Amino acid sequence: MGYSKKVRREAIALIQERKLNAERDADYRRQRIFSQLPEARSLERQIASCGIRAGRAVLRGGNVKEELLKLKEESLRLQSEYEKLLSENGFSVSDTEPKYYCSKCSDTGYLELENRTELCSCLKNAMVEIACRELNKKSPLSLCTFEDFKLDYYSKEKTDGYPRSPYEQLSMIYKKCKAYADSFSADSKSLLMMGRTGLGKTHLSLAIANEVIKKGCGVIYASAPTIVSQIEKEHFGKIKTDEESVEDTLLNCDLLIIDDLGTEFNNKFTTPAIYNIFNSRITAGKPVIVSTNLKISELNEIYSDRFVSRIIGEAERLDFFGSDIRVIKRKMQN
Numbered sequence: 111m112g113y114s115k116k117v118r119r120e121a122i123a124l125i126q127e128r129k130l131n132a133e134r135d136a137d138y139r140r141q142r143i144f145s146q147l148p149e150a151r152s153l154e155r156q157i158a159s160c161g162i163r164a165g166r167a168v169l170r171g172g173n174v175k176e177e178l179l180k181l182k183e184e185s186l187r188l189q190s191e192y193e194k195l196l197s198e199n200g201f202s203v204s205d206t207e208p209k210y211y212c213s214k215c216s217d218t219g220y221l222e223l224e225n226r227t228e229l230c231s232c233l234k235n236a237m238v239e240i241a242c243r244e245l246n247k248k249s250p251l252s253l254c255t256f257e258d259f260k261l262d263y264y265s266k267e268k269t270d271g272y273p274r275s276p277y278e279q280l281s282m283i284y285k286k287c288k289a290y291a292d293s294f295s296a297d298s299k300s301l302l303m304m305g306r307t308g309l310g311k312t313h314l315s316l317a318i319a320n321e322v323i324k325k326g327c328g329v330i331y332a333s334a335p336t337i338v339s340q341i342e343k344e345h346f347g348k349i350k351t352d353e354e355s356v357e358d359t360l361l362n363c364d365l366l367i368i369d370d371l372g373t374e375f376n377n378k379f380t381t382p383a384i385y386n387i388f389n390s391r392i393t394a395g396k397p398v399i400v401s402t403n404l405k406i407s408e409l410n411e412i413y414s415d416r417f418v419s420r421i422i423g424e425a426e427r428l429d430f431f432g433s434d435i436r437v438i439k440r441k442m443q444n
Contacts, residue, residue: 121236122219129210129217136208143201153192154206160185238328238362254316256288263435276432280310283428287314291321296364300392302421303401305430308437311401315367318399327364334384335374341383360387361394371402372412385417392424400425 144151160181167177193203210217212232219233261284264277272279290298303311319329332340340356360366366387374380391398400421402409409418 117237117240120240121233124236124240125212125217125219125233128212129208132208132210132217136206140206143196143206147195147199147201150192150195153188153195157185157188157192160188235328238359238364254313255320256284256291256314256317259284259310259313259317263438264432269431272431279429279431283310283430284314286426286428287318291318294318294322294325294327294365294397297395298365298397300397300425301399302425302427303399303430304405304427305403306434307403308434309430309432310435311430312369315369315399315401319365319367322365328362329365329367330360330363331367331369333370333374334368334372335370337368337387338374338380338383342379357387361390361396363396365397365399366391367399367401369401371400372404372409381413381417385413385420388417389420392420398425 144154164178164181167174167181196202196205208216212230215221215230215232217232219230219236221228221230261277261281264275264280266275266277268275274282287301290301303315305311316331319331323329337356337360344356368384368388371384374384388398388400404412406418406422409421
């Protein structure tokens with residue numbers, strides 16, 4: 111993954127802080143236990159001494175095997191006494207050991223596998239989280255929730271050409287979006303939100319983002335023009351910066367939300383860039399939520415038939431219709 115030095119530094123610092131906190135907490139617990147059981151401290155020191163003596167025996171040479179066997183027997187005896195003493199006083203060995211955030215790498219961020227060093231998933235996840243946070247700095251992620259989405263603004267009268275009223279339609283969409291957020295996982299389906307401006311697409315997509323973030327997932331919310339602008343700056347920029355690779359971050363986050371598809375400036379670079387991001391995520395089984403103010407026929411005029419059919423074929427379509435609720439809100443407030 112092409113994360114920058116800045117993102118890597120912050121992620122490594124986060125992992126190191128977790129490790130330090132876990133070991134500080136363990137040291138505090140050990141000191142508290144040893145203050146009550148001085149004999150336990152003495153036994154721990156004797157066990158450590160066996161290890162030191164074993165190392166010295168190897169360096170000295172001679173009949174090492176016999177001496178190491180004796181030291182091993184002594185160490186096992188001392189460990190048994192140590193565990194028994196702790197147990198008799200309501201403690202366990204685990205009470206004296208660090209409780210690491212990641213049990214796989216013990217908060218080092220790295221794993222040794224078959225004579226090679228690899229990044230642990232906890233460090234990879236930290237980089238995704240930090241990269242997503244950087245891209246979302248200017249996004250209104252905290253402004254919309256399911257709780258403040260008001261269905262009262264939608265008409266209960268049926269609209270021509272639609273089988274139900276805007277109120278009924280949005281009630282159904284609201285429930286689907288809420289269920290989507292509640293059950294979100296790495297293999298959740300993609301969504302396509304379609305309808306004119308002011309009907310709640312952005313509000314509900316942001317509400318989903320907020321709930322998914324609470325689950326500890328990496329979410330990126332951005333308008334299509336913003337995404338294109340970021341990619342263009344990175345692709346055509348003459349000056350290399352220490353910023354994260356935008357495309358890698360967009361591809362690796364748990365959920366990508368593309369708002370206002372079709373409002374970006376389209377040319378030979380931007381249209382394929384948007385398609386490649388969407389297609390790569392779908393191919394990798396990663397969900398995307400796309401919202402657009404355009405109709406299918408209008409999308410076909412901007413993008414290739416292949417792109418539009420890919421979106422329609424892979425995403426569940428949610429149709430928003432009715433009157434612009436922003437106008438209704440203003441009227442009700444006056």
